[in-house]
Amino acid sequence: MELDKKSLNAMLKSKALEWCRCLLAGGEPWDSFVQAVRAYDPATLCGLVWTANFVAYRCRTCGISPCMSLCAECFHQGEHGGHDYNMFRSQAGGACDCGDSNVMREAGFCKRHRIKSSSNVPCIPKDLLMMSELVLPQFIFSLIQYLREGYNEPAADLPSEKDLHKTLQILEPHVSFLEELTKMGGAMRSVLTQVLTNQQFYKDLSSGEFIYTGSKSHEKYLVALKGSGLAFPEDKLACGIQEQAAGTSTLAVQGLAGATATSGEGESSDEEDQDGSQGVGKRKRVKLSSTTKDQSIMDVLKHKCFLEELLFWTIKYEFPQKMVTFLLNMLPDQDYKIAFTKTFVQHYAFIMKTLKKSHESDTMSNRIVHISVQLFSNEELARQVTEECQLLDIMVTVLLYMMESCLIKSELQDEENSLHVVVNCGEALLKNNTYWPLVSDFINILSHQSVAKKFLEDHGLLVTWMNFVSFFQGMNLNKRELNEHVEFESQTYYAAFAAELEACAQPMWGLLSHCKVRETQEYTRNVVRYCLEALQDWFDAINFVDEPAPNQVTFHLPLHRYFAMFLSKAVKCQELDLDSILPDQEMLMKLMIHPLQIQASLSEIHSNMWVRNGLQIKGQAMTYVQSHFCNSMIDPDIYLLQVCASRLDPDYFISSVFERFKVVDLLTMASQHQNTVLDSEHERSMLEGALTFLVLLLSLRLHLGMTDDEILRAEMVAQLCMNDRTHKNPNPKSGIIPGSLSFESVLSAVADFKAPVFEPGGSMQQGMYTPKADVWDKEFDPVMVILRTVYRRDVQSAMDRYTAFLKQSGKFPGNPWPPYKKRTPLHPSYQGLTKLLHCKTLHIVLFTLLYKILMDHQNLSEHVLCMVLYLIELGLENSPEQETNEEDFVAGQERCHDSWFPGSHLVTNMRHFINYVRVRVPETAPEVKREAPASTSSDGLNSGTAQVFSLVAERRKKFQEIINRNSSEASQVVRSKTSMKWSAPGATPQLTTAILEVKESILSLLIKLHHKLSGKQNSYYPPWLDDLEVLIQPELPKYSHGDGMTAVERILLKAAMQSRLNKRIIEDICRKVTPPVPPKRISSAEKKTLDKEERRQKARERQQKLLAEFASRQKSFMETAMDVESPDADIAMEIATSEQHVSEAVYDCVICGQSGPSTEDRPTGLVVLLQASSVLGQCRNSTEPKKLPTTEEEQIYPWDTCATVHDVRLTTLQRYFKDSSCLQAVSIGWEGGVYVQTCGHTLHIDCHKSYMESLRNDQVLQGFSVDKGEFTCPLCRQFANSVLPCYPENNGERNIWQCHSNKNMQDLVKEVEELQEQLGTFPVSISSETNLSKEMESVMKDIKNTTQKKYTDYSKTPGSPDNDFLFMYSVARSNLELELVHRGGNLCLGGASTAGKRSCLNQLFHVLAMHMRLYSIDSAYNPWRKLTQGGESTTSLGNLPEVPVLYRDVSSLLLIQILTMPQPLHKEHFTCIIKVLFTLLYTQALAALSIKCSAEDRMAWKNSGALKKISPGVWSPQSVECYLQQFCLPFLRITSLLQHHLFGGDLPSCQEHEEFTVLASCLGLLPSFQSTHQFTSASCLDWPVPAFDMISQWCLELASFADGHPEQAKALLIQEPKWDLPRLLQLPENYNTIFQYYHRKTCTVCTKVPKDPAVCLVCGTFVCLKGLCCKQQSYCECVLHSQNCGAGTGIFLLINASVIIIIRGHRFCLWGSVYLDAHGEEDRDLRRGKPLYICKERYKVLEQQWVSHTFDHINKRWGPHYNGL
Secondary structure, three states: OOOOHHHHHHHOOOOHHHHHHHHHOOOOOHHHHHHHHHOOOOOOOOOOEEOOOOEEEEEOOOEOOOOOOEEHHHHHHOOOOOOOEEEEEOOOOEEOOOOOOOOEOHHHOOHHHHOOOOOOOOOOOHHHHHHHHHHHHHHHHHHHHHHHHHOOOOOOOOOOHHHHHHHHHHHHHHHHHHHHHHOOOHHHHHHHHHHHHOHHHHHHHHHOHHHHHOOHHHHHHHHHHHHHOOOOOOOHHHHHHHHHHHHOOHHHHHHHHHHHHHHHHHOOOOOOOHHHHHOOOOOOOOOOOOOOOOHHHOOOOOOOOHHHHHHHHHHHOOOOHHHHHHHHHOOOOHHHHHHHHHHHHHOHHHHHHHHHHOOOHHHHHHHHHHHHHHHHOOHHHHHHHHHHHOHHHHHHHHHHHHHHOOEEEOOOOOOOOOOOEEEOOOOHHHHOOOOHHHHHHHHHHHOOHHHHHHHHHOHHHHHHHHHHHHOOOOOOOEEOOOOOOOOOOOOHHHHHHHHHHHHHHHHHHHHHOOOOOHHHHHHHHHHHHHHHHHHHHHHHHOOOOOOOOOOEEOOOOHHHHHHHHHHHHHHHOOOOOHHHHOOOHHHHHHHHHHHHHHHHHHHHHHOOOOHHHOHHHHHHHHHHHOOOOHHHOHHHHHHHHHHHHHHOOHHHHHHHHHHHOOOHHHOOOOOOOOOOOOOHHHHHHHHHHHHHHHHHHHHOOOOOOOOHHHHHHHHHHHHHHHOOEOOOOOOOOOOOOEOEHHHHHHHHHHEEEEOOOEOOOOOEOOOEEEEOHHHHHHHOOHHHHHHHOOOHHHHHHHHHHHHHHHHHHOOOOOOOOOOOOOOOOOOHHHHHHHHHHHOHHHHHHHHHHHHHHHOOOOOOOHHHHHHHHHHHHHHHHOOOOOOOOHHHHHHHHHHOOOOOOOOOOHHHHOOOOEEEEEEEEEOOOHHHHOOOOOOOOHHHHHOOOOOOOHHHHHHHHHHHHHHHOOOOHHHHHHHHHHHHHHOOOOOOOOEEEEEEEEEEOHHHHHHHHHHHHHOOOOOOOOHHHOOOHHHHOOOOHHHOOOOHHHHHHHHHHHHHHHOHHHHHHHHHHHHOOOOOOOHHHHHHHHHHHHHHHHHHHHHHHHHHHHHHHHHHHHHHHHHHHOOOOOOOOOOOOHHHHHHHHHOOOOEEEOOOOOEEOOOOOOOEEEEEEEEEEOOHHHOEOOOOOOEOOOOOOOOOOHHHEHHHHHHHHHHHHHHHOOHHHHOOOOOOOOOOEEEEEEEEEEEEHHHHHHHHHHHHHOOOOOOOOHHHOOEEOOOOOOEEOEEEEOOOOOHHHHHHHHOOOOOOHHHHHHHHHHHHHOOOOOOOOOOOOOHHHHHHHHHHHHHHHHOOHHHOOOOOOOOOHHHHHHHHHHHHHHHHHHHHHHOOOOOOOOEOOOOHHHOOHHHHHHHHHHHHOOOOOOHHHOHHHHHHOOOOOOOOOOOOOOOOHHHOOHHHHHHHHHHHOOOOOOHHHHHHHHHHHHHHHHHHHHHHHHHHOOHHHHHHHHHHOOOOOOOOOOOOHHHHHHHHHHHHHHHHHHHHHHHHHHHOOOEOOOOHHHHHHHHHHHOOOOOOOOOHHHOOHHHHOOOOOOHHHHHHHHHHHHHHHHHHOHHHHHHHHOOOOOOOOOOOOEOOOEHHHHHHHHOOOOOOOOOOOOOOEEEEOOOOOEEEOOOHHHOEOOEOHHHHHHHHHHOOEEEEEEOOOOEEEEEEOOEEEEEEOOEEOOOOOOOHHHOOOOOOEEOHHHHHHHHHHHHOOOHHHHOOOOEEOOOOO
């Protein structure tokens, strides 16, 4: 069937897609066609493609490739229980691998993809897809034409991104249609594959295209193709090849390619990249390897099918997301997968070129990796493409080309003549990591063994790769600034370290992972060979001879590191002979120079010698040893130095080290010296650096014989010793991932888990691992700690922890030295390393330093001594075979005249006495004045004198020897002399030679040092004289921990063990009781140090005393001031109660410090925090806590909350009764009530005002807003926002209230009524404006403003005074109810108020009472009369009746009565009011009970009376009594609390079942306390008027209402007095349950899936955090919800971060997480994606803070949210 031109145009019009659908379906409805095709889906792969931010899973247990990922559905349907998996947010996008056995093990497939379903799917009927086969080629071709026409080659000046964008928008529906087709399953995909890969279709349509559209689009296509090859199009030769290649296959051209590629490539550059080449200047362009096998990479691309051109345009348009998804959706089709991978490889160079030019390189990189990771993770596919398409060649060449564009001349070593080029780290390519997609692909394919093998076997490729690596060798060179501080600190070092790690080290680790067995020896030989060649070229290019250029350092030596790591692998795994692959001595000497230079520079940087280079140089030094880099940087460097040291002459090596560290001049016996290369302030730290480096070099065994598990253990111990660690980082060494089997077992062997703790202050701890005691005892290795610390303070931290352990376990009380740890034995190949310990040069240095320390020369420290002793000990541990014939040595000693020591063996050299030393000193030095002793002849002088300056000479001499292989005496002498001159050029004071009398050996120096350290003469006594055992078993625990003296003792013991002669000499020295040093000179110095010590000791004691005093003060302050921290502490009410009863209340002002009473003129106030609270409204009447919904079925309805019930009641009352009386029949404040709390501190109100003024002027405030009246208490810094005036109390009055009078009930009732009548009598006369009354008014305003208008306005007539009246007594009610909640809902515990002195109810009552008195109660409606006088009820004047007495809330009536009485109230009147109200309450209880009873129950009770037996099955007297007590209890509790606050006195404690009786008697309701068993609640009744009259009157009121509204009448009688305590929602055990339900849930308001979903933990509402979609009047949804649900307090769980956020008013804070992983750690933002489980303790803490309203006090980090959450 032909499609004519018209129909093609129609296809591209608006209705075209509809028409296409119609065509494909062959006239059927589209949906049924889709169903039909899906039925024939044979796919066994999931292949779901996702884009960035999608939540997927990765299971390491099931994965074969590390990149394996699963969609949530496949993951949850597979069986991964107990596996090592995690959830992650995809960064670049990905696809589900379920069903692909190349990438994951079949056991992990989900239920859907386990079945190999291809067999049982019926064959697809031919006609079903016939139309698709005809239409789709046309459709895809029209798409390609669109892409061609929409593309314009970007003009030089402006990029045409906008045009591209437009074209893509037009094409969006077309691509979506294709995507839809791919989702129809395997049958449709295979049709598409056929269309996309068939070359014939492409040819026909391409050639036939002129008929339709002319050649415009074709021309554009050709233009676009122009720059797609790597070669320069102008280059004639290359064009020639292209023409030939057009007709023939690639293979035919390959012969030519070898010959011609050189010229083509040598000049090659990018068309638009001229700017790149200008930076290089005049240098010759680097020749690339001429062996690139595949010429096609140089040519312009040739497309043979739709797929190829489609990918080409996808690249040109910079990988639009829709296209990428379409191309990936097709991957489950196997044929397509292979074709697409080959096409991708063919376009690889073009991708690189486009990426380099892209402005959106980040997005583009992600999209590239999204595709490539799907293709290259599959080993089979990668191998096939490597073999058929030269994938490796292409990748390496493309990488090389990419880096080519940013090379600059290297300035290392010989700036003028250097031929070496390095990458310029300042270029965007490196700075923005643009190269990472290509590098990550390369790393990905090298992870496959078959591919890596090809790479390692291919010599040409290795040469090219080493060429690539050498671009990074020596990059980012630092030059030390000597004069000015640098103007601009470049941050290029980030780019440099990232580039070396990603582009060099990671491929290296990939290759090394395939060299694990003996059979792979050949690969290592290849790499080492080409690596050495590249290094040799490098040395030649930078003109390197033997001295590094001074004052410059580069941290980047990837070639050295390749060489080192392959050597290490060769010895460790492949059993290769090390010497067979090592180069000659000269090369080794060159190899060691640069790594050694880095070590010395590290020391210089830490000694502040590079400070003028700015902070970035410190940054480099830290990054070099930092956990992610150390095993690709410092470890290989040190290993390489160890290899060089084991093969080079030890004297040469040691002297090189000291020369590099610039401390040669310091190593003289003279007390003064000149250092020509180092300032004296740096000498000490450089010497420490040099010695520490030697200790590291000689004691590290990371690559010299430790097994992987031993290394892991050592790394872990080092990390744990510095600080306790969480599970995710006890071992940050990259390459060993937590989760590997050995990781867990080693961790449990070395560390104990400390479960997460909670301090009452609310700061959350994570679960931590801390080293076991045994580890501190035997495994703590300071050397490893020094190697791994980024900050010097970490070493100190490890030592402090070690000290603490020793003190605690009683092993050593003082300040210990780092312990000496025995080393793993050296691998035989590296045995030469011990020669360093046994060479004269080192012994001379050690001797000199011991002598200098003993003589107190300057610039030496304890650290130096520590390292010297460590080296001596290492030497004794690693000494060669035992001495054979000791007596011979003694004889030999005498003959030795030419040098310091007789041999090179440490054990013998230790005892060798050195008598005189000739030193070069400045003329001013004290040594010059001493004459040499006359007795000795000049010959004697010679014996045992030498110059240490020969260090440099020695090194030059050895170097010459090695170079010339010429050991003639003459040349040595000459060399050494010249070096003597060289060592001190231009010295100001003349150097002269002096002779020093020494007469010491290393042993004697050690013994004297022991005396010096102990501060006593003859403190050392050889232990073996008492106990010979010591020599036989030297590993005594008493020597393993201790200070310097212990170390000296340990060394002497080891020396004595190793040789009898040494033992004898030690004994001799100890016998000659020698003063440590010439007595006169030292005594003064010694005295000085002793005085200094004494003074220090005294100062320390003084300091301790002060600190102790301070601590005790602080403690007492904390006890009095801040029981904020623990809301439960029972502290007696100091301020509010006890003190006030004794004498007139005296308050301390915390600002001015004066004490005095609160007066009307100068009132004192309590610091209070007012906050609106809806906590009470959240009480429910079921004890079962509500669960957070995690399925669609579960929902939370707020019908049964306290707030709703009260709301409904008020609304019902308002419908039938008079408004003003309704507003006195209930309390409000269940929602949006005002809670008042104080820290208990008082201040003068005028002081407070000036304090606020000063806060207002202080701009650096954070967290609170002074304009809203917020401040922090000046004493305890607790958050507050108002001051509650203290009412002046007269003590005489108080006693009157307390006395009990014997007036009878009737009189009291009368008195109460009279008191209520006299409204005017208020002690503070309201007419006169005193300061006190002003303050009371202002605080009342504050209280009103604390909550929102809707929570105070319940009247039908807005602004009626009844509203205020209701609001005021409800504030009192809320505070009493909340205190009851804080006490746990009952008063069984008794005691003072839990809130302790933080309760301010007494003061609050005065403020409320003063304002309540302003509203007179019309005496006709005074409820008191109704309660106390029988008689007719007044007929209501209005149309609505008043609320019947039985419907009124008794607790509210109580507060109204008490707050409208004149203050202070007499106790007898209080009791009278309670008695009267109790009668009403009791009647209400009976009424409610009778409604609850069934008709039979009522009959039974009516007939039988209370005395006769009641038939079973009805309410028994016991159950009735129980019901009545339960009904009355809430009132009794509130009343008791109120009495406690008004009149003082403790609350009695009791059992739960006695609570009623105890409270009743406490309130004076029970005349005398009877024994409980015969007690009935009725005995508390005391009627002012005969009971029958009262009750019948009350019932009459009801009856008239019930006639009209029987239902409502009943409903209103049954009140629900029993509420459970407020609780947050119950959360599921596993976080995944919440996450899976909510993270894809749509928002009810905007019906979108929120970017940051959150859920309220109080009511379960789902909200969009920060979502602009749900914003109302500039309030975002969370803030809005916090106002509606919690009156300004909101607790939200952020679904995507597992963190809880608290909103309090205008501020918010991150609270932390209540979900922790198996190791007790939070996983904020779900970065690690490990399974999380609820931590019940944390959740309890959160709930506790919510209920007790202490968020503001406990959480410290608040910030304003500006309504944007």
